[in-house]
Amino acid sequence: MITKSTLIFICILFGSTQALSEEDTYVHFEQANLVQGRVIWIDSCEGCHAYGIAESPNPLKAKDWQDRVVKPIDILYDHAINGFFGPEDTMMPPRGGNDSLSDNEVKLAVDYMKALAEYYINKEDN
Amino acid sequence: MKEEKKMNLAIVTIATCLSIGAGIAIAKDAGTTPSITPKAMADALHLVMDSDRAVYTKRIVNRLVKKEKVIKASEHFEDDKALVLPAQMFRFGAEMVAKRAEEKPDVNFSYSLQSLWPINKQNAPKTDVEKEGLKFVAENKGQNYYATEELGGTEYFTAVYADTAVAPVCVSCHNDHKDTPKRDFKMGDVMGGVVIRIPISG
Numbered sequence: 001m002i003t004k005s006t007l008i009f010i011c012i013l014f015g016s017t018q019a020l021s022e023e024d025t026y027v028h029f030e031q032a033n034l035v036q037g038r039v040i041w042i043d044s045c046e047g048c049h050a051y052g053i054a055e056s057p058n059p060l061k062a063k064d065w066q067d068r069v070v071k072p073i074d075i076l077y078d079h080a081i082n083g084f085f086g087p088e089d090t091m092m093p094p095r096g097g098n099d100s101l102s103d104n105e106v107k108l109a110v111d112y113m114k115a116l117a118e119y120y121i122n123k124e125d126n
Numbered sequence: 127m128k129e130e131k132k133m134n135l136a137i138v139t140i141a142t143c144l145s146i147g148a149g150i151a152i153a154k155d156a157g158t159t160p161s162i163t164p165k166a167m168a169d170a171l172h173l174v175m176d177s178d179r180a181v182y183t184k185r186i187v188n189r190l191v192k193k194e195k196v197i198k199a200s201e202h203f204e205d206d207k208a209l210v211l212p213a214q215m216f217r218f219g220a221e222m223v224a225k226r227a228e229e230k231p232d233v234n235f236s237y238s239l240q241s242l243w244p245i246n247k248q249n250a251p252k253t254d255v256e257k258e259g260l261k262f263v264a265e266n267k268g269q270n271y272y273a274t275e276e277l278g279g280t281e282y283f284t285a286v287y288a289d290t291a292v293a294p295v296c297v298s299c300h301n302d303h304k305d306t307p308k309r310d311f312k313m314g315d316v317m318g319g320v321v322i323r324i325p326i327s328g
Contacts, residue, residue, distance in 0.1 A: 047314020051268050054180075054292040085193050089184040097294035097313035 026050075027119050029112070037112030040105050044098045045113060055090045057117075062124040065117035073114070082109045092116065134272035162282035165272055168322045172287050175216065175237065175320065183212045183292065201299065208237065211299070213239060215287075216320075234325050239289060241318030245300065249318070254323055259286030264316040271319075274326065281327040289318040 026042060029035070041049075048056045057064040068076065078084075081103055083094035095101045101109075162170075178238050187209060200208035210218070217249045220237050227233045244250045251257040259271035263286055271286040291297050291313055300317060301309045311317060 044313075048290075048292070051290075051314070053290050053314055054183075073297065085188065089189045090317060091184070091188045091192055091293065091296045095314070098295060 010065070028118060029115055033108055034112050034115050036108075037108035037115075040101070040109040041112045041116075044096050044101060045109050048096070049113065055088075056092070059113050060120055062117075062121040065114075068120060069114055069118050069121065070117035073110070076110050076114065077107050080106050164324050164326055165285065167273070167324060168283065168285035169270075171235070171322055172238065172285070172320060175219070176287070178214050178219075179212055182215055187212060188293075199295070211295075213296075223325075235323060237320060237322045239318060240321050243287075243300075243306065243317070245303050245305045251321075255284050256286070259284065259321065260319045261321045262286070265281040267316060280325050283324045283326050285322045287320045287322070288316045291315050291317050291321055 026038060026046070028038065048054060050060060051060055052058045052061075052064075057068060059065055079092055081095060084092040086092075095106055096109075151197040163303050187199050188265070190197050191209065198206060199211055199223040201211055201214070202208075203210045203214070217239055220239065224236055238249070240251050240256060240260060242251065242257075244265065251260050253275055255273045255275040259273065262271040263269065267288065270288075273284055275282050275284055291300070293310055293311065296317065297311045297313055297315075300306050301313050
């Protein structure tokens with residue numbers, strides 16, 4: 001017989017495990033731009049990129065970003081700010097569809113996504 | 127020696143005929159004997175539906191509307207002389223399948239696009255499994271929902287797959303629509319789900 005308090009404990013444990021999991025997955029970096037970028041990325045980019053929605057490159061998957069992290073950062077900024085059509089007509093909407101983001105905020109989110117991708121590429125290499 | 131050769135030839139011929147016969151019998155059975163789980167069947171059906179819709183979105187809508195800007199896509203596609211929206215194309219497909227399946231007693235399955243926040247009330251979930259499934263896929267992104275349910279004396283395997291906002295137009299259309307019950311969707315949000323139902327007994 002599971003008591004109410006046991007159930008509450010299980011819920012709290014499960015909830016904290018979920019939270020810990022997201023905290024671990026979306027790595028915290030120390031640099032100020034990446035701290036800001038992480039917040040913006042989770043709010044405006046994670047919904048698609050962390051799940052590969054509409055074939056968006058997932059920074060948690062090394063193979064998705066191996067060819068992208070070596071590109072000049074200005075190209076990544078340009079694609080994120082102005083939008084981009086992939087070779088198979090996939091579409092990255094301008095500012096990820098969030099028109100309220102400034103150019104600088106988009107750049108911070110790109111910085112974070114690139115850093116996250118590099119983290120997972122290095123993790124796979126090691 | 128000649129007799130022995132004849133005998134060998136006869137044995138080989140009989141064995142070959144038997145093998146072919148057995149092969150045909152197995153092939154016939156393979157068409158009617160269940161060899162795939164309902165979950166695998168539902169996943170396969172969803173893979174086809176999702177891929178077809180993705181191709182329409184990318185190769186037709188993205189290319190002609192967004193990239194080359196030669197035509198619009200609109201909910202009111204007839205009045206606007208425009209392309210149908212990807213979600214509408216999906217729904218039209220579901221309606222055609224339902225109609226054509228009526229003439230095929232063996233093809234007894236259905237699928238639909240539903241939402242907990244439907245613009246059209248007809249697309250709201252009706253059964254408990256549909257409601258639970260849509261809630262589950264909205265709260266557990268990246269996961270599907272599977273259950274069995276009994277409806278009208280028949281047991282069904284029901285699968286629910288998340289339907290996600292993949293383009294700004296999905297978000298703006300739903301948030302701005304006069305009949306929408308929810309106006310704060312963002313890109314990447316789960317807006318509803320594809321419900322596939324396959325009979326498993328009864």
